[in-house]
Amino acid sequence: MARLNINGRVVEIAVEDDTPLLWAIREQVGLTGTKYGCGVAQCGACTVHVDGVATRSCSMPVSAFDENQKIVTIEGLSPDGSHPLQKAWVALDVPQCGYCQSGMIMAAAALLAANPKPSDADIRGEITNICRCGTYNRVQAAIKQAAGGNQANG
Amino acid sequence: MNRIASLPRRGFLQVSAALGAFTLGIRVPEAAAQGAAPAATPEVNAWVVVKPDDSIIIRIARSEMGQGTLTGLAQLVAEELNADWSKVSTEYPTPGQNLARNRAWGNMSTGGSRGIRESHEYVRKGGAAARMMLVEAAAQGWGVPAGECRAANSTITHQPSGRTTTYGKVAEAAAKLTPPTDVPLRDPKDWTIAGRSLPRLDTVEKTNGKQVYGADLTLPGMLNAAIRDCPVFGGKVASFDAAKVASMPGVKKVVPVGETAVAVVADTWWRAKTALDALPITWDNGPNAQVSSASIAEVLKAGLEAPEAAIGNRAGDAKAAIAGAAKRVEATYGYPFQNHATMEPMNATALWTPERCEVWTPTQNGEAALAAASEAAGLPPAKCEVYKIHLGGGFGRRGAVHDWVRQAVDIAKQMPGTPVKLLWSREEDMLHGRYHPITQCKLTGALDAQGNLTGLAMRISGQSIVAGIFPQNIRDGRDPVVFQGLSPGGEEGAFGYAIPNILIDHAMRNPHVPPGFWRGVNLNQNAVYVECFMDELAHAAGKDPLEFRRALLRGSPKHLAVLNAVAERGGWGQPAPEGRARGLAQIMGFGSYVAACAEVSVSPAGELTIHKITAATDPGHAVNPQQIAAQVEGSFVYGLSAALHGECTVAEGRIEQENFDTYPVMRMMEMPAVEAILMPSGGFWGGVGEPTIAVAAPAVLNAIFAATGKRVRQLPLKHADLRRA
Structure with missing residues (x-):
């Protein structure tokens, strides 16, 4: 049994203590925007925010959390897709298959919250999520655009 | 919550039957959640449906896996249709429907960079023929020659009189006309919709978590399966001890899958995987066990x-x-x-009964998936159906060989009447690539x-x-x-x-x-x-x-x-x-x-x-x-x-x-x-x-x-x- 604060709502979840947060979010809470990619915190498709910090939810058991920690998933990033990153993502047509993009956006949102004007080097150093289709340059450009810059690839 | 999950199962199956093949393609969750089939709008032809409100559905036979073919093919159809692009959406016809209609949509295989280059001519002709039929229907309604009418931006104008109507108003009449046989195509230099850097049609839902991939699918009453296939190619299962995991949380059944694999079926995937990890399996590694x-x-x-x-x-x-x-x-x-290493591991959801087998899966080739499902189900293709779900990457892995579909059907066959979603772990995906x-x-x-x-x-x-x-x-x-x-x-x-x-x-x-x-x-x-x-x-x-x-x-x-x-x-x-x-x-x-x-x-x-x-x-x-x-x-x-x-x-x-x-x-x-x-x-x-x-x-x-x-x-x-x- 776990009590989790997800997207501003406290939910009670009947799972084993060692269930990864990812699977509780997907299978018990029913929010499937957060993806399974590797299960070993390598790819970042499962990235959510825990008190604003980008966290790879596939490798954290629900027992590590209590209801005082605010967990935000892609569905809770903004009520209507209006986060500056989501708008930049749409403006630059960033996604290809899209499977990694929830995690990318959540990682980028945590980066911007901590560092509102990241340099290219900051972005390349901080965004370590895997994309196999190859959206990296548009991801980088969209983060810059959301941060108020206009630089293209670099 | 996933909206499908709240539907009573019986309701879903009725919806599923009523919708037939079409709307269960891209829109499974949405259409099903509405609880009723949308108003039946007759198609103008296989490629084009125009609704009374002027919204246009363009049917896409190839699979979208990130490469943008969905948008590109829609542009080609809309170009010849003279459509109002802002009113265009898309849907996948199903492989079963393609089979039933003598392959009206041609080849569904999406590989070899062929999505557009192999089908551009007939999809454009589909758009052009629909436009000609819509114009003809408007002309007949006015009692004027079609040659005096022009179509632009989903609107038809009778040039001598200045009268106008819209595609939505004449679509039903157009659907009853005989399709034209001589369908000229526009010179690409005159394109206005094709050839332009239009935004993709599928971007927004990929930025807010709403895009449903195969791995995300939930059906009422669905169980989840995790699988382990013999890690040595050519090997098989010697034995496994199901009793060791039978009482673990959520476990419903442990099943052999062919001669080479074992699956655990549980209420959730995580519990299925946890039990699978604990399941004692002995392998017969076969003739290749010394290859390096x-x-x-x-x-x-x-x-x-x-x-x-x-x-x-x-x-x-x-x-x-x-x-x-x-x-x-x-x-x-x-x-x-x-390894292809698609971000979304292989997965399929299957529902098998002695009379019918349905599969929901991300595939680059719906027809090949249908053939695989039919073989594994032991049912003719006409009694099977495949609903294509959006792919989390393909890169060729999800095209020619549908090993995961066969496995999913094999598992579902051992759970008649219960939908089962099989999802490979990343490890399974890495060890069983092509x-x-x-x-x-x-x-x-x-x-x-x-x-x-x-x-x-x-x-x-x-x-x-x-x-x-x-x-x-x-x-x-x-x-x-x-x-x-x-x-x-x-x-x-x-x-x-x-x-x-x-x-x-x-x-x-x-x-x-x-x-x-x-x-x-x-x-x-x-x-x-x-x-x-x-x-x-x-x-x-x-x-x-x-x-x-x-x-x-x-x-x-x-x-x-x-x-x-x-x-x-x-x-x-x-x-x-x-x-x-x-x-x-x-x-x-x-x-x-x-x-x-x-x-x-x-x-x-x-x-x-x-x-x-x-x-x-x-x-x-x-x-x-x-x-x-x-x-x-x-x-x-x-x-x-x-x-x-x-x-x-x-x-x-x-x-x-x-x-x-x-x-x-x-x-x-x-x-x-x-x-x-x-x-x-x-x-x-x-x-x-x-x-x-x-x-x-x-x-x-x-x-x-x-x-x-x-x-x-x-x-x-x-x-x-x-x-x-």
Whole structure:
């Protein structure tokens, strides 16, 4: 049994203590925007925010959390897709298959919250999520655009 | 909450039946959640549905997996339809419907960069015919000749009187008309919807978590399955002890899957996986348990000198030219097994009863998925259906072989009436790929006293994808796909260099590791072999690599044009920034001409940085330039991931890499800037999803040589020592 604060709502979840947060979010809470990619915190498709910090939810058991920690998933990033990153993502047509993009956006949102004007080097150093289709340059450009810059690839 | 989950199951199944095949394609969750079928609007034809509110649904037969084909194909239909683009949405017809309607939508296979290039003509005709029928219906309603009416932006105008109506108002009447037989198409130079960099139709839901992938699907009453197949190809299950896990939380059943695999079915996937990890399984590893990468390499090496080989390209007498050469150059290259590693692991949801089998799955080929489901279900195709769900990456893995669909149906068959979702773990996905074929290549070149290339012999030894997947297509031991980009001519992948004496052949050597079509297919390694060796020859001849190629490409103007474009934009011939060096590559494949100029630096400690790549593409016609640019950029991620890191090795018959920690792929930190030059010359239709991948590795390898003097001939690069000698 776990009590989790997800997207501003406290939910009670009947799972084993060692269930990864990812699977509780997907299978018990029913929010499937957060993806399974590797299960070993390598790819970042499962990235959510825990008190604003980008966290790879596939490798954290629900027992590590209590209801005082605010967990935000892609569905809770903004009520209507209006986060500056989501708008930049749409403006630059960033996604290809899209499977990694929830995690990318959540990682980028945590980066911007901590560092509102990241340099290219900051972005390349901080965004370590895997994309196999190859959206990296548009991801980088969209983060810059959301941060108020206009630089293209670099 | 997932909206489907709240529906009573009975309700869902009724909806499912009422909707028939169509609306369950892309829109499964939404349509089902509405709780009732949308108003039945008759189609104008197979490709076009116009609703009374003027919204337009364009049917897309090919699968969207990120490559943008959904938007591009819709643009082509909308172009000829003279549609109001802002009112266009799309849906997938199902494979069962395609079968029932005598393949009204043609081939559903989405591979070989063929989505647009293979279907552009009939989808455009579908749009044009629908437009003609809508105009005819309006004209009949007004009692005027259709020739006096014009359609634009979903509105029909009777020009003499100025009367107007909309597509939505006449669609029902249009649907009753006889389709036209003579359907002229617009000249691409007159395009207004096609040919433009329109935004994709599927972006917004990929930024807010709403896009439903196969792995996300939930059906009422659904159970989840985790599977383990024998890690050694050719092995099977000896025994398993289901009782050991039967009482674990959520576990419903432990089932054999064929002779080679075991699955645990549970209420959630995590519980199924947890129980599977605890399940004692004994394997019979079979006849391949001693095979290793080293033993495979020995077999391939022997093939380099074997007397028997299938010929792919022959002119003159290469052996004589080499024997009489003023200078002889020889090199051997190698290319490893690689996993597709789609971000979304393989998955399918199946519902089986003795009367019917339905499967929901991300697939690049709905018809092949239907055939696989039918076989596994033991039911004729007419009693089966496949609903295509959006793909979290395909890259060829989800096209020709539907092993995961067979497994899902096999499991569902053991749970009649209950939908079961099978999801592979990443480890399962890594160990049971359909791998990029392994090959080696020995090249020998003959230079005359002036440094002209007078002969080339190229022996490829190794695996044939076609032999592994479509063995019936092997003729006289020859797999034509092995020679991608090396063929003497043709529209698919012609070898551009004019060499008077040439012999390119293949000694087929098929290890037990199953091969597959891997984005870029055989063009990937063939481009490495040819383009790196061209660089070696130029160096041996004391010539500039660009000039050396130009001389040989005089009779191949399209090959030459893309090469010249990247040389010019990439700064070839001008000094590179301090510490950097450049490399070139060009090839033709998938009907398109591509070239790249890479700019790299290598630190004294041997650390490689790829700074910038200039890439040119001539695909003939360009349907959505910004999406072509996206494919070109993405091709460097896929191609450079392969070049830098991609390798699956074999020990004791099994693949050693199980996850991204041991199978690294390129991340943003390694990504170069990419400048994509699009130069559509018109007159032909080439693909764009794959060809550029092939020039990524050789351009970088040639730049590394320019920077370090070191030739890397065995990929991936991670094994190479690039430190200054």
